[in-house]
Amino acid sequence: xxxxxxxxxxxxxxxxxxxxxxxxxxxxxxxxxxxxxxxxxxxxxxxxxxxxxxxxxxxxxxxxxxxxxxxxxxxxxxxxxxxxxxxxxxxxxxxxxxxxxxxxxxxxxxxxxxxxxxxxxxxxxxxxxxxxxxxxxxxxxxxxxxxxxxxxxxxxxxxxxxxxxxxxxxxxxxxxxxxxxxxxxxxxxxxx
Numbered sequence: 001x002x003x004x005x006x007x008x009x010x011x012x013x014x015x016x017x018x019x020x021x022x023x024x025x026x027x028x029x030x031x032x033x034x035x036x037x038x039x040x041x042x043x044x045x046x047x048x049x050x051x052x053x054x055x056x057x058x059x060x061x062x063x064x065x066x067x068x069x070x071x072x073x074x075x076x077x078x079x080x081x082x083x084x085x086x087x088x089x090x091x092x093x094x095x096x097x098x099x100x101x102x103x104x105x106x107x108x109x110x111x112x113x114x115x116x117x118x119x120x121x122x123x124x125x126x127x128x129x130x131x132x133x134x135x136x137x138x139x140x141x142x143x144x145x146x147x148x149x150x151x152x153x154x155x156x157x158x159x160x161x162x163x164x165x166x167x168x169x170x171x172x173x174x175x176x177x178x179x180x181x182x183x184x185x186x187x188x189x190x191x192x
Contacts, residue, residue: 046070061085066092073097083107134160154178
């Protein structure tokens with residue numbers, strides 16, 4: 001049987017919780033206001049696709065491919081395991097989304113851009129976030145352990161806690177308001 005292939009198609013307001021999308025390859029497709037919560041997207045390829053206003057919470061991503069900058073805008077994406085995705089060509093851009101409790105464990109996410117994203121309790125353990133941008137992102141409870149943050153931009157991020165002793169932060173950018181997030185382990189008070 002030939003694998004499913006769909007190109008340049010728009011999926012609008014489809015409830016994929018009832019009938020999951022066919023496994024296969026989706027290229028330059030747009031998913032608008034679709035419900036993909038708890039959908040099994042394993043072994044599916046998304047190439048240069050856009051998800052807008054979708055709910056992908058708890059979707060399964062075992063060996064899922066996100067290739068050539070898959071975009072997520074205004075999506076609810078709770079509890080996603082990006083660490084189970086195919087690592088080949090992994091590229092996403094995220095804007096105005098709730099990515100709380102997502103796992104990016106050991107992924108190479110160099111130069112990724114998170115813009116206005118809620119990343120509560122997200123796991124960035126052992127990630128390579130070189131040159132990543134966290135533009136107006138809420139990182140409350142996010143985990144950074146043995147993470148490469150060189151040249152990452154946290155100037156407008158908030159609620160983060162990053163231990164410079166256990167992460168590589170050379171040439172990372174922070175604002176003065178972000179200093180408490182770097183000095184938390186020292187249990188000091190900063191006035192200002």
